[in-house]
Amino acid sequence: MRFAWYLIIFTLIISLNTSAQADSQTGFPLIYKQDFEEQEAIHGFIFSDPAPWFLTSGKDGGLALEYAGRGDYKPGVRSPLIIGLIDNLVLGDFILEADVLQTGSEYGHRDMCFFFGFQDSTRFYYVHLASQADPVAHNVHIVNDLPRNGIAKERTDGIRWIDDHWHHIRLERLTGDGDISMYFDDMETPVMVANDKTFQVGYVGFGSFDDSGKVDNIRIWARESRKKKSVIFMRKN
Numbered sequence: 001m002r003f004a005w006y007l008i009i010f011t012l013i014i015s016l017n018t019s020a021q022a023d024s025q026t027g028f029p030l031i032y033k034q035d036f037e038e039q040e041a042i043h044g045f046i047f048s049d050p051a052p053w054f055l056t057s058g059k060d061g062g063l064a065l066e067y068a069g070r071g072d073y074k075p076g077v078r079s080p081l082i083i084g085l086i087d088n089l090v091l092g093d094f095i096l097e098a099d100v101l102q103t104g105s106e107y108g109h110r111d112m113c114f115f116f117g118f119q120d121s122t123r124f125y126y127v128h129l130a131s132q133a134d135p136v137a138h139n140v141h142i143v144n145d146l147p148r149n150g151i152a153k154e155r156t157d158g159i160r161w162i163d164d165h166w167h168h169i170r171l172e173r174l175t176g177d178g179d180i181s182m183y184f185d186d187m188e189t190p191v192m193v194a195n196d197k198t199f200q201v202g203y204v205g206f207g208s209f210d211d212s213g214k215v216d217n218i219r220i221w222a223r224e225s226r227k228k229k230s231v232i233f234m235r236k237n
Contacts, residue, residue, distance in 0.1 A: 022221065023221035025095075026095060026221065028093070028094070028095060028222055028223055029221060029222070030219060030221050031221065031222045031225050032086070032089060032219070032220035032222075033218070033219055034086075034217075034218040035058075035062060035063075035217055035218075036063040037062050037063060039055060041063070042054070042055055042065065042236050043235060043236065044087055045065070045084050045086060045087055045205070045236070046085050046087045046230055046232060046233040046234060046235055047083065047084045047233050048081070048082065048083040048084075048121070048207075048234075049071030049073040050235065050236040051071045051072070052067050052069055052070065052071045052082065052212075053065065053236060054068070059099045059216045059217060060216075060217075062216075064101070064214040064215060064216035065084065065206070065215045066103075066214045066215075067082050067084065067206075067208065067214075068103075068212050069082070069210070069211070070082055075122070076121060076122045077145065077147050077148075078147035078148055079126075079143045079148045080126060080207055080208060081208075082207040082210065082211075083113075083115060083205060083233065084205050084206050084207050085118055085203045085204065085230065085233065086203060086204055086205055086218075087203075087229065087235070088228060088229050088230070089220075089225055089227065089228075090202060090203060090228045091116070091173075091201060091202070091203075091204055091220070091222050091225050092175045092222070093173060093174050093175050093176070093222060093223040093224075094172075094173050094204070094221065094222040094223070094225075095170065095172050095220065095221040095222070096116075096169075096170070096171040096204060096218070096219070096220050097168065097169065097171075097217075097218075097219045098168075098169055098206070098215055098216065098218045099166045099167070099168055099216045099217045100167050100168075100169055100206075101164075101165070101166050101213055102161040102212075102213045103211075103213050103214060104211040104212050104213070106131065106161065107131065108130065108131055108132040108137065108158075109130050109131070109137045109209070110131045111128055111129060111131075111137065112208055112213050113126045113127065113129075113206070113207045113209060114126060114127045114129070114169065114171050114182070115203070116171065116173055116203075116204045117173070117199030117200070117201065118202040118203040118205065118232070119199060119202050120232055122143060122145050123144055123145060123199065124142075124143050124199065124202060125140065125142055125199060125202075126140075126143070126148075127139075127140050127141075127171060127192070128140075128209065129182070129184060130159070131159065131160070131161060132157065132158040133155055133157050133158050136148070138157075138158050138192070139155060139192065140152040140155075140180055140182070140192055140193075140194035140196075142196060142198060142199075151195075151196050152192045152193065152194045153195060154192060154193045155191065155192035156191045156192065159184050159191055166216070167184060168184075168185055168187070169182070169184055170182075175197065175200045175201075177195070179194075179195055180194040181193050203230060203232070204220070
């Protein structure tokens with residue numbers, strides 16, 4: 001009898017922990033967490049060019065993943081030059097949150113990019129967060145064997161990068177309706193929304209068109225996921 005009570009209590013504890021880690025809006029379970037507290041964490045990513053990527057000081061005194069500008073990568077069509085993808089993780093419906101720090105200088109296209117639905121180097125989506133919106137900046141883009149094309153239905157006039165200040169982002173992707181929503185600091189109102197069903201699953205990641213920045217405290221909640229090693233890009237030695 002005592003063992004049975006222990007089993008019930010243990011099951012309740014596991015259930016509460018799982019519930020606490022679920023996304024509060026979608027109920028998706030937490031399936032990925034990366035705080036970059038170990039040097040080996042960088043080996044869980046693949047890069048368009050590994051040279052500019054390394055681990056450096058993070059948000060809370062630990063480590064973060066940093067990219068220090070463009071490398072030698074030359075995309076097949078007009079699209080971002082700096083790409084780091086989480087390896088071995090293919091997602092459909094997901095929620096991604098992270099802390100990000102833009103380390104470049106201020107200008108209209110000062111940016112960070114967030115990739116998803118990544119099939120290969122010429123087929124993917126990305127969110128381009130920039131200081132000022134124009135036909136090619138601060139938009140949700142699709143790259144489908146053609147130069148990047150903005151598909152946002154709604155977007156703000158841009159976002160404010162604050163020097164030496166960590167921002168929090170949330171990217172939501174629901175493939176059934178094709179919905180894409182991007183949040184920046186304010187988790188209640190998105191800075192841009194789009195709708196597209198071209199790529200239903202793919203890899204996710206971080207980077208920039210041609211700037212520099214850091215990423216820390218990554219969390220991903222997903223309806224489901226599958227493991228698949230990628231041969232798209234290269235790993236850091």
